[in-house]
Amino acid sequence: MAIIKKKRLDKLKNKASELLNRSLNQHINLAVTGLSRSGKTAFITSLVNQLINEGNGSRLSFFDPVHHGNFIAAKRIPQKNLSIPRFDYDKAISSLTNEIPSWPEPTHGISELRLAIRYQPKKSLLKYTTDMATLTLDITDYPGEWLLDLPMLNQTYEQWSEQTQALLSTAPRDKISQEFLTKVGQIDPFGAADEDLLAKLSKEYTELLHTFRYQLGLSVIQPGRFVLPAELAGAPILEFFPFPNLNEIDGNDYQNASDDSFIGMLRSRYIEYKEQVVKVFYQQHFLRFDRQIVLADCLTPLNACSDNSGSESFADLQLAIDMILESYNYGQSGLFSRLFSPKIDKLLFAATKADHVTCEQHAPMVSLLNQLVYQSQHKLNYEAIEMKTLAIASVKSTSSGNTLHKGQRISVIQGNTLPKGQELTEKITLFPGAVPDQLPEKNYWQECAFNFINFLPITGMSKHKPLPHIRMDQVLQFLLADKMI
Numbered sequence: 207m208a209i210i211k212k213k214r215l216d217k218l219k220n221k222a223s224e225l226l227n228r229s230l231n232q233h234i235n236l237a238v239t240g241l242s243r244s245g246k247t248a249f250i251t252s253l254v255n256q257l258i259n260e261g262n263g264s265r266l267s268f269f270d271p272v273h274h275g276n277f278i279a280a281k282r283i284p285q286k287n288l289s290i291p292r293f294d295y296d297k298a299i300s301s302l303t304n305e306i307p308s309w310p311e312p313t314h315g316i317s318e319l320r321l322a323i324r325y326q327p328k329k330s331l332l333k334y335t336t337d338m339a340t341l342t343l344d345i346t347d348y349p350g351e352w353l354l355d356l357p358m359l360n361q362t363y364e365q366w367s368e369q370t371q372a373l374l375s376t377a378p379r380d381k382i383s384q385e386f387l388t389k390v391g392q393i394d395p396f397g398a399a400d401e402d403l404l405a406k407l408s409k410e411y412t413e414l415l416h417t418f419r420y421q422l423g424l425s426v427i428q429p430g431r432f433v434l435p436a437e438l439a440g441a442p443i444l445e446f447f448p449f450p451n452l453n454e455i456d457g458n459d460y461q462n463a464s465d466d467s468f469i470g471m472l473r474s475r476y477i478e479y480k481e482q483v484v485k486v487f488y489q490q491h492f493l494r495f496d497r498q499i500v501l502a503d504c505l506t507p508l509n510a511c512s513d514n515s516g517s518e519s520f521a522d523l524q525l526a527i528d529m530i531l532e533s534y535n536y537g538q539s540g541l542f543s544r545l546f547s548p549k550i551d552k553l554l555f556a557a558t559k560a561d562h563v564t565c566e567q568h569a570p571m572v573s574l575l576n577q578l579v580y581q582s583q584h585k586l587n588y589e590a591i592e593m594k595t596l597a598i599a600s601v602k603s604t605s606s607g608n609t610l611h612k613g614q615r616i617s618v619i620q621g622n623t624l625p626k627g628q629e630l631t632e633k634i635t636l637f638p639g640a641v642p643d644q645l646p647e648k649n650y651w652q653e654c655a656f657n658f659i660n661f662l663p664i665t666g667m668s669k670h671k672p673l674p675h676i677r678m679d680q681v682l683q684f685l686l687a688d689k690m691i
């Protein structure tokens with residue numbers, strides 16, 4: 207009788223411990239975003255590499271689970287969400303660690319990867335039930351450009367057209383946009399819609415957006431999906447554009463225009479785009495995210511000088527960051543919280559590619575990023591969301607040192623580059639210049655004070671060893687450590 211009772215008790219105990227375990231085992235949906243070329247792929251590759259190779263000479267001393275010895279191991283496991291493309295870690299780590307290393311290829315949409323991180327609970331209730339707990343980490347990579355579409359949800363087609371026309375008519379976009387605006391302005395808005403013409407003009411508008419982004423280095427691209435359409439490439443839902451001078455046509459005629467008219471079709475596609483693309487992205491993906499890291503490359507825009515392009519592209523980056531932040535504006539007045547129920551509790555802003563400057567420039571880099579974020583921070587609700595800014599390098603590609611220049615000791619960095627038109631890499635040593643700790647003034651751009659060189663990844667890195675980095679441990683500490691106690 208006593209034996210049966212004991213067995214039952216043990217069974218109950220096991221069940222209770224299993225239930226507690228299941229409820230306390232942790233899960234984080236971590237989203238990684240940033241405008242194109244900001245460093246998302248390199249970041250995720252490094253983050254995964256640091257965790258799965260921990261113990262093999264890792265440098266994660268500011269990550270408490272490693273520092274305090276309760277990190278056990280991490281491994282990649284199959285993702286749960288089968289409809290989202292897989293983040294191609296193997297391809298990215300191979301290009302970084304090949305005999306002739308190169309940066310991973312640009313990516314164009316959303317992708318996902320899952321890690322299981324084993325740790326020994328030391329403080330939480332879990333320590334009474336188990337020696338080993340698991341933190342499941344789902345990492346999603348998605349283009350920051352998609353967040354630029356959020357403000358459209360609050361705008362009618364007329365309002366959006368008016369605002370976009372104003373943007374297209376201002377420097378530096380005006381010169382190359384004029385022809386397009388004139389062409390569209392000559393169309394009878396109430397004439398029958400011609401789908402071929404609509405497709406052709408949408409293509410021209412998309413090409414303009416590409417030129418803004420990739421030739422003028424501008425960041426405010428709307429609709430963001432047009433430059434990074436992912437699975438929607440070629441779909442008619444991406445075939446619309448702003449119609450100029452809509453305020454000059456009769457309001458009643460506009461309201462009564464049928465969906466078969468030129469303007470009616472543009473308007474209905476715009477509405478459909480907001481419902482089927484913008485809202486769906488927020489509902490299907492964004493609302494799942496618990497934590498977010500926004501990557502920003504503040505150094506490349508600092509490089510442009512001698513003409514107006516530097517200050518214009520920097521001002522545009524400022525505006526884009528402001529627009530991106532609207533998605534984290536959880537205050538009562540925020541468009542986002544009025545439309546959706548947000549869940550993100552931690553938001554990290556990282557200025558990437560910090561290995562492009564000498565160590566003492568990291569503090570100005572952070573204060574510059576702070577300024578970019580700060581102008582919007584008054585809108586952010588601190589109680590709902592914990593924020594941090596850091597300067598990081600996901601894959602450190604330079605070494606730093608000192609050299610004597612005109613009798614003075616200056617800090618320099620050294621790295622490999624591939625000079626234009628040449629096949630052999632070259633090692634160069636340089637002082638890249640000082641990063642302004644404030645939003646740069648007009649004269650900054652005339653001085654050409656900054657010299658940003660695209661370094662290659664260093665040779666000799668191994669996929670079975672942690673990649674060299676700057677502050678990836680502090681990133682992990684902020685984003686994961688509280689779930690591993």
Ligand SMILES: Nc1nc2c(ncn2[C@@H]2O[C@H](COP(=O)(O)OP(=O)(O)OP(=O)(O)O)[C@@H](O)[C@H]2O)c(=O)[nH]1
Pocket residue numbers: 240241242243244245246247248249309310311312313314349558559560561562598599600601602603660661
């Ligand atoms: N030196 C250095 N360069 C970096 C680092 N991270 C990214 N880069 C540079 O930035 C470029 C873009 O990095 P990606 O990781 O591909 O950026 P992305 O945001 O995924 O870009 P898309 O896929 O085009 O959206 C790389 O090709 C490198 O030239 C870094 O940690 N150090």
Ligand SMILES: [Mg+2]
Pocket residue numbers: 246247248311312313314
């Ligand atoms: Mg990428």
